[in-house]
Amino acid sequence: MRRMSFNNLFLTSMSVFLLITQPNIYAQVDTFEFDNDEQQGRFRQLSNELRCPMCQNTNLSGSTGGVAEDLRREIHRMILEGMSNEEIEQFMFERYGDFIFYRPRLRAETxxxxxxxxxxxxxxxxxxxxxxxxxxxxxxxxxxxxxxxxxxxxxxxxx
Amino acid sequence: MPALFFIALGGLLWRGLYLDTRTLPSMLIDKQMPKFSLETIGGDIVTNEDLPEQIFLLNVWGSYCLPCLVEHPTFMRLSEEGEIPVVGINYKDRNDLAKGWLETNGNPFAYSIEDENGRFGIDLGVYGAPETYLVDSEGVIRYRHVSVLDETVWLEEFLPAIEELRLESN
Structure with a gap:
């Protein structure tokens, strides 16, 4: 009995450890192609830092939601078109507001x-x-x- | 004093428990509808110029969307009784399925704009069907309702909003 609860504890803490250290293990697999690693890095960063509007508490990279998929596609397009991170964030803000940011902008409302x-x-x-x-x-x-x-x-x- | 403070804070947090955090406020309120030039599911090209020149509803729907079926009778009634024109956006759907859905259930829409990949939806800030926008005669978005628009929502949210718009324009 005691042994089992120790095992449970061990498994739970291992899972928590993995969840914390490997936030991308649940990332959706998209087959986007980029010109270079810098672009790919920015894509990963943006889709990790932007929140899926449909699913409350999942970032764009972790969501299977239809709109998250579309927004990842848009981020990919905008990166290839040479838009900066700020421009892409502004694009998202104009459509989805503060909700899209896990770190909301400093404004009167926030x-x-x-x-x-x-x-x-x-x-x-x-x-x-x-x-x-x-x-x-x-x-x-x-x-x-x-x-x-x-x-x-x-x-x-x-x- | 501490008791008062506790009650005030408790009241605030209590209220917070029942706030609706699922409904996002639209960023497009009082903004012009985004520019578009898209095909309807019937294959005609429509642009902003083709929108009704009066107050109308813009309903985001899809054949896969069960809540759309729930609100469908309300849109049928509104369009049959000529109460308000309804323009559809067929959001992330397949053309044949969309057509079949309208055939089976009836078509309350003046026309349905085809948004197969959801790109136009992004410009509107759509995050899932159904959503309904109230647009004025100048093509400015004035109200958005997320999820089912049934007769209650129509009476309690849309009619007062429309009344306000009519008063404004007089």
Whole structure:
């Protein structure tokens, strides 16, 4: 029983390791031809960094969706036509908006997305500061003891 | 104060759970329809010049698409009653299958633009059939609905949007 769970754990961690280190093992096999390795590298980079609009959380290279296939074909065409990565990203943005980027552009609409976490961190910082301050400023009360009480106290603390 | 903050944050996140993240906003709202010169599934060449010179619907469909069959009766009714012209885009389909589908189920479209490889769909920002665009008489896209357009969607989304367009142009 114990042995089995160890095996499961081992298999799971191996799979996770493979998933993390080999993001392209599930990439779709397209037979696009390029003039050189640089173009091919850019194709791989773009189709890894752009998100498939249909399938929520798969990049273009990993998606079997119809539209992802079409967009890969368009990227290939644009690379061969000599368009830069920026131009290709602009092409995608004009049609599919911020959603297409895993790393959205910094714009008025995306500013909360970029700096929201920082905002929450600052708010949390203020709250934590408030709590600690209140905890430290608990009123220290001084009480005068009469002789009898003083003797009792000394007895209690073993003086 | 912390309780208030908690409730506010909780409310925000609670709402987030029920937001629709599957429907992408169209980037083409208030933009001119992309230029095209394509064949219809009947083989005629159509361009932007051939679009209806009034408010019309542009419906992206395919014979493989089951939800298209669900919304089909609504488009049949709209076109039979002459409520609004409907132009089709036959998206990533095969010509013979598309024709067969229209024959079997009826043809509500003024014509269907053939977009076999999905290239025109990309210019429109289409990411899957069915999608329906509301286009005004100037050829400007004013609204997009992703997925099935049934009578409820027609009443609740399209009629008010059309009413607004009509008020605007008067």
């Amino acid at each position: 500013i909360l997305l970029w700096f929201g976490p920082l905002l929450f961190l600052i708010i949390g910082g203020f709250i934590a500061y408030g709590i600690f301050r209140r905890a430290n400023s608990v009123d220290r009360v001084t009480v005068d003891l009469d002789e009898e009480q003083e003797a009792k106290l000394n007895e209690l603390v073993g003086k």
